[in-house]
Amino acid sequence: MTELKNDRFLKALLREPVDITPVWMMRQAGRYLPEYRATREKAGSFMDLCMNPELACEVTIQPLERYPLDAAILFSDILTIPDAMGLELRFAQGEGPKFDKPLTCKADVDALGVPDPEGELKYVMDAVRTIRKELAGRVPLIGFSGSPWTLATYMVEGGSTKEFGKVKGMMFDEPQTMHKLLDTLAQSVTSYLNAQIAAGAQAVMIFDTWGGVLTPRDYKEFSLRYMQQIVDGLTRENDGRKVPVVLFSKGGGGWLKEMAQTGCDALGVDWTLDLADARAMVGDQVALQGNMDPSILYAKPERIEQEVKTVLQSYGKGNGHVFNLGHGIHQHINPDNVGVFVNAVHEHSVKYHEESSVER
Amino acid sequence: MTELKNDRFLKALLREPVDITPVWMMRQAGRYLPEYRATREKAGSFMDLCMNPELACEVTIQPLERYPLDAAILFSDILTIPDAMGLELRFAQGEGPKFDKPLTCKADVDALGVPDPEGELKYVMDAVRTIRKELAGRVPLIGFSGSPWTLATYMVEGGSTKEFGKVKGMMFDEPQTMHKLLDTLAQSVTSYLNAQIAAGAQAVMIFDTWGGVLTPRDYKEFSLRYMQQIVDGLTRENDGRKVPVVLFSKGGGGWLKEMAQTGCDALGVDWTLDLADARAMVGDQVALQGNMDPSILYAKPERIEQEVKTVLQSYGKGNGHVFNLGHGIHQHINPDNVGVFVNAVHEHSVKYHEESSVER
Numbered sequence: 001m002t003e004l005k006n007d008r009f010l011k012a013l014l015r016e017p018v019d020i021t022p023v024w025m026m027r028q029a030g031r032y033l034p035e036y037r038a039t040r041e042k043a044g045s046f047m048d049l050c051m052n053p054e055l056a057c058e059v060t061i062q063p064l065e066r067y068p069l070d071a072a073i074l075f076s077d078i079l080t081i082p083d084a085m086g087l088e089l090r091f092a093q094g095e096g097p098k099f100d101k102p103l104t105c106k107a108d109v110d111a112l113g114v115p116d117p118e119g120e121l122k123y124v125m126d127a128v129r130t131i132r133k134e135l136a137g138r139v140p141l142i143g144f145s146g147s148p149w150t151l152a153t154y155m156v157e158g159g160s161t162k163e164f165g166k167v168k169g170m171m172f173d174e175p176q177t178m179h180k181l182l183d184t185l186a187q188s189v190t191s192y193l194n195a196q197i198a199a200g201a202q203a204v205m206i207f208d209t210w211g212g213v214l215t216p217r218d219y220k221e222f223s224l225r226y227m228q229q230i231v232d233g234l235t236r237e238n239d240g241r242k243v244p245v246v247l248f249s250k251g252g253g254g255w256l257k258e259m260a261q262t263g264c265d266a267l268g269v270d271w272t273l274d275l276a277d278a279r280a281m282v283g284d285q286v287a288l289q290g291n292m293d294p295s296i297l298y299a300k301p302e303r304i305e306q307e308v309k310t311v312l313q314s315y316g317k318g319n320g321h322v323f324n325l326g327h328g329i330h331q332h333i334n335p336d337n338v339g340v341f342v343n344a345v346h347e348h349s350v351k352y353h354e355e356s357s358v359e360r
Numbered sequence: 361m362t363e364l365k366n367d368r369f370l371k372a373l374l375r376e377p378v379d380i381t382p383v384w385m386m387r388q389a390g391r392y393l394p395e396y397r398a399t400r401e402k403a404g405s406f407m408d409l410c411m412n413p414e415l416a417c418e419v420t421i422q423p424l425e426r427y428p429l430d431a432a433i434l435f436s437d438i439l440t441i442p443d444a445m446g447l448e449l450r451f452a453q454g455e456g457p458k459f460d461k462p463l464t465c466k467a468d469v470d471a472l473g474v475p476d477p478e479g480e481l482k483y484v485m486d487a488v489r490t491i492r493k494e495l496a497g498r499v500p501l502i503g504f505s506g507s508p509w510t511l512a513t514y515m516v517e518g519g520s521t522k523e524f525g526k527v528k529g530m531m532f533d534e535p536q537t538m539h540k541l542l543d544t545l546a547q548s549v550t551s552y553l554n555a556q557i558a559a560g561a562q563a564v565m566i567f568d569t570w571g572g573v574l575t576p577r578d579y580k581e582f583s584l585r586y587m588q589q590i591v592d593g594l595t596r597e598n599d600g601r602k603v604p605v606v607l608f609s610k611g612g613g614g615w616l617k618e619m620a621q622t623g624c625d626a627l628g629v630d631w632t633l634d635l636a637d638a639r640a641m642v643g644d645q646v647a648l649q650g651n652m653d654p655s656i657l658y659a660k661p662e663r664i665e666q667e668v669k670t671v672l673q674s675y676g677k678g679n680g681h682v683f684n685l686g687h688g689i690h691q692h693i694n695p696d697n698v699g700v701f702v703n704a705v706h707e708h709s710v711k712y713h714e715e716s717s718v719e720r
Contacts (some may be wrong), residue, residue: 272574
C-alpha cells in the first residue's frame with residue numbers, strides 16, 4: 001500500500017481541517033487539453049479510449065502533469081453500465097451518445113440483469129488499478145457512476161434529449177416499470193462502485209446530470225430514492241480510510257437539504273446558488289464541492305482570480321469545501337487559464353484555513 | 361372598444377377573485393397542432409409567418425378554436441428586436457435561430473439603435489391589431505418580448521448555445537460593453553412592449569429564457585436589473601384597465617423573491633419547485649403563473665387529470681393563480697391530451713375559488 005502524499009481532498013470531503021482548499025475540475029481529463037486530443041486520436045473512438053486501461057490511465061494523469069490538482073478522476077463514461085447491460089452504446093459524430101437498443105417496454109426492463117463489474121465492466125476496474133499504480137499516492141483517485149435516473153433517461157430515450165418525453169412518459173404511465181428499472185440500475189451502480197472501491201477508488205461520486213428536470217416530488221421518488229439506496233449499499237472503506245461519497249444533481253440547488261440526509265459525505269453544487277446559501281441549507285451535515293461558473297475560464301486571468309476569491313469568500317472560513325467548477329470544463333477553454341484558476345484557489349484559500357485547527 | 365367577455369386571466373394576474381382558475385399554455389400556437397403546421401406550410405419560412413399579420417392572427421386563434429383557453433398570446437418570436445436592429449435573423453432547418461451578423465465587439469454594440477416599433481417592427485403591431493379585432497373580446501391578448509439578457513445571448517453567440525462562452529466572456533471581460541448592450545435592449549423592449557400595449561395587448565410577459573444560466577449575483581446585475589428598467593418604463597393601462605406584467609426566468613426558482621420586488625404583477629414559475637413553496641416565497645406581492653411539467657402531456661388522460669389536481673392543490677385556495685405549463689408545450693404532444701388538461705383545470709379548480717369573494 002502506497003502512502004497518500006496529498007490527502008487534503010479526502011480530508012475536506014470529511015470536513016476535517018486542511019492547509020488550503022483542495023481543487024479539481026469535473027472533466028479535467030478532456031478535450032480542452034491538446035495532449036488529451038492526441039491520445040484520443042491514437043485510441044480510435046471515445047469508447048475505445050474508455051476501454052483501454054493504459055490509455056484511460058494516460059488521460060487521467062495528463063491534467064495532473066500540468067496543474068497542482070488535489071485529486072484525479074477515473075477517465076470513463078457514465079453510460080458504461082447500460083452498455084454492459086447490452087444496449088450497445090455508440091458515439092455518433094456530433095450527435096452524442098446513442099443506444100442501438102433502447103428500452104421501450106416492461107419486457108425490455110424485465111430482461112435486464114446486473115452486470116458483473118469484473119466481467120463486462122472489467123476494463124473499468126483495470127483502469128482503476130492501473131491509475132492507482134501510476135499515481136503512486138500522489139493524489140487520491142475518484143471513482144464515479146451516473147445516477148439511476150440519469151442512466152434511465154439515456155436508456156429509454158436512446159440517447160440525449162431536451163424534452164424527456166419517452167422516459168417521463170414511462171415514469172407517468174408505468175411507474176412500476178420505471179421503479180423496476182431504477183432498482184436494477186441502483187443494484188448495478190452499487191456493485192459497480194463497490195468494485196471500483198475494491199480496485200482502488202478512494203472516493204466516489206454519483207453524477208445525477210438529469211435529476212434537475214424533475215418536479216420536487218418526482219425527484220425524490222425517482223432519483224433521490226435510488227441514490228439513497230446506493231449510498232446505503234456502498235463499502236465506505238479502503239486502505240483503512242473512509243471512502244467519501246459525493247452526490248451531484250445538476251440543477252438540484254433547491255433539494256440540497258434532502259440530499260444531505262442520505263448519509264453521503266458531500267454534495268456537488270452548480271453555480272446557480274451562492275455557496276453561503278448552500279452551506280446555510282445543509283449546516284454541518286455534509287461538505288460542499290463547487291461551484292464556480294465554468295464560463296469564467298473564458299475570461300482574462302485577473303477576472304478568473306477575482307472570481308476564485310468570490311467563491312472562496314462565499315463558502316467562508318472553516319472545513320468542508322472542495323473547490324470545483326459548477327459543471328464540467330468546456331472544450332474551448334485555454335489550458336493556461338486553468339493554471340491561473342488552480343493556483344488562485346491554493347494561493348487565496350490559505351487565510352480561510354489558518355485558524356481551523358484551533359476552531360475545531 | 362369591444363367588451364371583454366372573459367377576463368378571469370387578467371383578474372387572476374391582479375390577484376382579484378375569479379370563478380375558476382384561468383389557463384393558457386406557453387407556445388399554445390405551435391407545432392403540436394396540425395392546423396398550425398398547415399398555416400406554417402402556407403406561409404413559407406417561420407419568419408414569413410411571424411411577419412404576415414393575417415397568418416400570425418390565424419395561428420394565434422387556432423388553439424382557442426379547440427380549447428376553452430382563457431388567454432391568447434401574440435404569435436411572434438423573441439428575436440424580432442435584434443432582427444430589426446440589423447442582425448439578420450434566419451432559421452436554418454433543424455439548427456434553430458442564427459444571426460448572420462452577431463455582435464463581436466464594443467463598436468458593434470455602440471452602433472445599435474433602438475428600433476421603431478411602428479417602423480421595422482410594424483408587422484408585429486399590425487398582428488396585435490389584427491388579432492384584437494378578430495378576438496372581438498373573447499379573451500385577453502398577451503403581448504411579449506424576450507428579456508434583454510436573453511436577447512443578448514443570441515446576439516453575441518450568433519444563435520443558440522449550450523455553453524454561453526462568448527456572451528459570458530463579454531460579460532466578464534467587458535462588463536461596460538455588456539451593460540451598454542443591455543441598456544439599449546431594455547430601451548428597445550420598453551418601447552416595443554408599450555407599442556404592443558398601444559396596439560391592443562392587454563397583458564405583457566417578458567421571457568427570460570436564459571436568466572437561469574447565471575450565478576445569483578450575475579442574474580441580478582445582468583438580467584433582473586434590466587427587466588426592472590422595463591417594468592418601470594411600461595404603460596400599465598389599456599382600455600381603462602390595468603395591463604398586468606409577467607416576468608418569467610426559466611430556472612429562476614431561487615430568485616422569485618427578488619423578481620417579485622420589481623413591481624411586476626405576476627411571475628412565471630417552472631416545474632422544478634412546488635407552487636406552495638413559490639407562494640410562500642412571494643407572499644401577497646405577486647400572482648403566480650405555472651407550473652405543470654410539460655411532459656405530463658405525454659401521459660394518459662387520467663394521469664394528466666391527476667397532475668392538474670396536484671398543481672391546483674399545491675397553489676391552494678385564494679386568488680392569484682394562472683394555470684400554465686412550466687415551459688412551452690412540446691411539439692409531439694397529442695392535441696387531445698391538451699383538451700383533457702384544459703378542461704381538468706376548469707373542472708377541478710371550482711372548489712379553490714368558492715369562498716374567495718367572501719374572504720376578500
